[in-house]
Amino acid sequence: GAFYIWTEKQIDDVLGNDSEMFKFHFGVQPHGNAPEGSDPQEEFRRKNILIQRHSIPETAKHFERGEDEVRQLLVRSREKLLSIRSQRPHPHLDDKVIGAWNGLMISAYARGARILGEARYLDSATRAAKFIRRSLYDEKSKMLFRSYRDGRSNIEGFADDYAFVIQGLVDLYEASFDIEWIKFAVELQETQDRLFFDEKAGGYFSTTGKDKSVVLRMKDDNDSAEPAASSVAALNLLRLAQFRSDKQLEERGRRTIEAFAPTVNHFASAMPQLLVSLDFSLSKPRQIVIAGNIDTEGTRALLGEIHHHFLPNKILIAADGGQGQKFFAEKNEAIGAMAPVNDKPAAYVCENFTCKAPVTDIKALNELLSRE
Template sequence: MRAPASQRLSAASTPNGGGFGGEPKFPRPAVLSFLFSHAAATATPHALDMALLTLRKMAEGGIHDHLGVSGLGDGGFARYSTDRFWHVPHFEKMLYDNAQLAASYLEAYQASGKKLFADTARDIFNYVLCDMTSPEGAFWSAEDADSPDPGGSGQKREGAFYLWTEQEITGLLDPEEATLFISAFGIRSEGNAPFDPHGEFTGKNILIRTASDDELARRFGLTTDIVTRQLDSARKKLFEERLHRPRPGLDDKILTAWNGLMISALAKGSLILGEKKLLEAAERAARFILETLYDDESAKLLRRYRDGEAAIEGKASDYACLIQGLLDLYSASFEADWLRAAMRLAEAQIERFFDQEAGVFYSTAIDDKSVPLRMIEDNDNAEPSANSVSALNYLRLAAITGRDELRIIALRTIRHFSSTLDDNPSALPLLLVARQVATAPPVQIIFAGKRGDPALTKLLSTAFRQNRPELTLIYADETCEELLPEAAAIGRMHNGEPAAYLCAGGGCQPAIRDPESLDAALGSLK
């Protein structure tokens, strides 16, 4: 008898360090999404605990750049850890990692309410908006692991931008700050890298959080507020010093799929964290992609933009990830144009990538002559499979628009991989989320009132407090009759006062007008 996916992941987990498997250790946010979805659907504490432990250990580890300063830059996450405890990263920073991890930290905050997870999501957004945003508003792809030695030799070294000697730290900080910082981040005179295969970290320290503010307060007889202030001051001083170092090389390509993932995370973050600037950044990036890499007449996407040139036929992942971003933009803003664009792209993706006989999306379009063989993505690794993202997209689109043929596309995609989901569920954890959504009783909230009304925004934010993948948010927009006939009807009959209509079990409750009542109504659903 096959063990469920959650049990298999539990067997592969690292109890003290979080994550799954040995080194090198990659974050795999798709696995975390499955754990959050499974915990929400089954009330399984262990699944939730595994996800929260992993994200907490990553936030504390060297894979996390601890010198992010709000509004100024840096922070974010490196690509993977070379050891099993997240201590020694491969220092390359990728947009797709940071986009997915931002979403994971938002899910963790929804599930736990703990400030650490909200702050870590903010840290990622700070890094992307300050250091990875092009002048046009879209997002660059990556920063290199190597950079020139700050000592002046000019030789490039792994992590040179991020490493510190104890002497550098004590020379930059006040004595009290230095003492706290050294204790907080495990700084040693000989260096603190437990794993140094190429001898690049001798005498150098990777910033790894080894003691919390509360622990340091008890250790040094201080208040937690004083510890927090002194560590914030120390981080800012080191950040400002690091500005003088040569930065790692920048990969300034703008990739459609990776931008779609970041747009999605920012849109979610705008509601969960209550920060309008995140929505504005997501909208600006989406406009650039649609204006520069999309042909509205043919509904064709291009994959890459750099130095004024848009090129390369879009793959299924470009369509899937951009559709996801546009759907989350619609949920965060209720601007119907984002939904219309998502629907147009979805129809084009089906026409160009979906195999009607096999019930699956190919990676390349039917008319793409650049590859000799069309392949099928069948794994949610560092990047999610186009099939997993698409299944979730089409379930959402069907729930929003009532078009059952879109739901059938999603169900056929899930069915195509049914053997994999049963025999090797960790290969496609995001598709497991789609299967869970497909089998869960549907839940909708139709919001009515004037867009931008603070009272409506509070109701909308309340819906995002809980992680419910099966929940669909719709705006009662009477101008969007062609896509949302039922919601448009509610919009026409509504008196303008902000309200939420919670629909589940085949019927809708009377209008809910305050966040507390909406939160209670959602909490009462099974």
């Protein structure tokens, strides 16, 4: 962190008469401003980390200056200090793109777009997914690769790369209703199952087993800074099973959960994400199908009502009369028959695709979704 810290003298030398206001605003102290007890080795002695300690109105009041004047002085001071800091030796920069981490971010942006209605979040998720398909995916082998920096690395993807990217793609479909993302997720799930699934005991190994130097293939059983691949994969399988009416995927999801039953029984808090998958498997997941053009105001109103409810154990499908509806109808004829009602977008709320009568207005949909 030496690149970012300053002594009081360094700031005085650079800013001159402007330094007092800057130091007040950013809490600069002669002895340094690291919190007491957080620097046992005294590495930050007489060093300051620039953190805004006062608002612009507070700083203006303290120095009896106008807020615009204070704002301009702070901008000018930061520019001067930035110019000096840029001459220091820069810390090493890790700028590689990792498949697994981008999968997690796709999920975050897609869910944010869905709940908050932020188009820019959906755009970010979509651009990341397109990058993964273009730069981290091999169409011939149907395999993911681990990372990208000035070109794709030669390191094949691990189980978490597949699990997190598949989760992101399913979330992205439910935000955009672009069927290409579900198709891509299904392809990756098939590859993950082929390369990593333990057919004997269930669950997913972290590595493929191709590398002979890996003596023992391990399964991660801890949802810590990142969730375990098996924890995420279990829910992916259960969700895709709902989308595709696929009992084999559902069974594989259950086997994955069961593989870690000893860990969960002994120390449940070690695998909270797996418990999410378990909850999904024990519930009666709802299938909510929106029939109609996704871009119309009426359809958006129905989707908005759905997103007002906390419904973690559900899937969301668009029956828009296009390729997406045809794709789902290949496995489930009921979806193929779903259509708008009296030329109005309609919501079908189902369990095991046994559906309530379709509704076309928000109030009726709210009543359906509020029932246990």
